[in-house]
Structures are given as structure tokens and as C-alpha cells.
Amino acid sequence: MDLDYQKSDGLVTAVIQDHASGRVLMVGYMNEEAFRTTTETGFATFYSRSRKKLWQKGESSGHRLAVKEIAVDCDRDAVLVKVEAIGPGVCHEGYESCFFRRLDDGEWKVSEERTYDPTTIYRGQA
Amino acid sequence: MDLDYQKSDGLVTAVIQDHASGRVLMVGYMNEEAFRTTTETGFATFYSRSRKKLWQKGESSGHRLAVKEIAVDCDRDAVLVKVEAIGPGVCHEGYESCFFRRLDDGEWKVSEERTYDPTTIYRGQA
Numbered sequence: 001m002d003l004d005y006q007k008s009d010g011l012v013t014a015v016i017q018d019h020a021s022g023r024v025l026m027v028g029y030m031n032e033e034a035f036r037t038t039t040e041t042g043f044a045t046f047y048s049r050s051r052k053k054l055w056q057k058g059e060s061s062g063h064r065l066a067v068k069e070i071a072v073d074c075d076r077d078a079v080l081v082k083v084e085a086i087g088p089g090v091c092h093e094g095y096e097s098c099f100f101r102r103l104d105d106g107e108w109k110v111s112e113e114r115t116y117d118p119t120t121i122y123r124g125q126a
Numbered sequence: 127m128d129l130d131y132q133k134s135d136g137l138v139t140a141v142i143q144d145h146a147s148g149r150v151l152m153v154g155y156m157n158e159e160a161f162r163t164t165t166e167t168g169f170a171t172f173y174s175r176s177r178k179k180l181w182q183k184g185e186s187s188g189h190r191l192a193v194k195e196i197a198v199d200c201d202r203d204a205v206l207v208k209v210e211a212i213g214p215g216v217c218h219e220g221y222e223s224c225f226f227r228r229l230d231d232g233e234w235k236v237s238e239e240r241t242y243d244p245t246t247i248y249r250g251q252a
Contacts (some may be wrong), residue, residue, distance in 0.1 A: 015141050021148075039232075098201075
């Protein structure tokens, strides 16, 4: 069974979930090559829509995502990747998860503390 | 802070997670109206890319998704919606989650039992 890359211009949506805590860490997108690279290397690899190229999560920060399990949804256009996140946080803004803001009375509010200082890791590249 | 609907042709990705178990149940897409309707009604509402219209999850099956919490990711193009799922399953194929197939030795294999018979609910509409 192949993934359906046609619905989103050659991409599938990839939801990244911590395999131990169940926390959703980030959402990325994979083209066929990124998905194949993810399964072959065991580390989550995405296609950057803005930079138009493959990137292995953690290639600059070291915060890689070791794949534990991959599931696919019923219409084959989204994958759920359970991972062990290496390092203190997945988000380039310094948080454990990219979903660090919650809707609270109609406003998005930061709902947790940073787990690391992103300026020491990304050196301004963000 | 507004969501960024521009990166995906007017849509943001919406990851639906069970608020109690942490299981990821489905992935959908919301345009601005779907997101507003979700927050106003308290039930997850999506934009169907194939039918090109808004749909409240559960409008035909009754399996609605009551919103408990909404988070947004760092680049504001994905939301994480924690829900209480009403009914025996979210997937129109009869499973608790749409992610009922796992990659196993290079093949997608169904990894769980159905929680209901979809033919009694959807009457062939799928």
C-alpha cells in the first residue's frame, strides 16, 4: 500500500509524537524521498516547503528524532511517527514541543517553560 | 496572533488527539471559517479538500469531537486539538483512530480490532 502524495502536492502530513509520553511534538511534511529516508535511516526526515529541500530534523541542532513506530491513516495522506526525541526539546524556539501556546480566552498564550536556550544551539539561524 | 493560512492554500493542519488517552485520532484541515466554527461551537469542524466545504466531524455518524483544548505550533500553521471523542470510534472505517495501520517489515498492517461496524453508521456513504 502506497502513501497518497497527490492530495498535497507531493507531500504527506507527518505528526510526530513522543513514544513514551504521548505528547505531540511537531508536525512536518514528507515527500516520497523524505519518507523513504525516514524509514531507511530510522531518523525523521522532512521536506521543507519553504526551503524546498529535504532536511533531517536535528541536522543543525543535534535534536534528532529516532523513529520507534510509524502508522498511516485511513486515506493514506498522513503518517503518525512515534519517536524518541534526542535532546532537551524539538522546537527551534527552545521548547519541548512546537505546540507550546494554548488558546486561552480567545488568545494564544505560552503555556510552559523553555527547556533550553535556542540561541546557544541555532546560533541565530533559528 | 493569527494562524498562518497562507502556507497551505488557506488551510492549517489540525491534529486531533484524545485528551484522556493521548492517542492521535485523526488529522484534518481547517480554513479560517472551520477554525472559528470549532472554537465557537466547541466541536471540531474541518474543511474538506475533496468536497470543498465545511463539515463538522460526526454530522452524519454522530461521532462528534468535543474540544477540550487547542494549542498552536511555533510557525502557526498547525493546531493540536485535544478532544473527547463521542462514540465508539473516529474513523469512518470502524476504528477508534484513523491510524489503525502500522508499518511492519515494510508493509502496512492493520494493528487493532474495529470498535464498531461502519456499515450500520454510514449506510454506504463511507
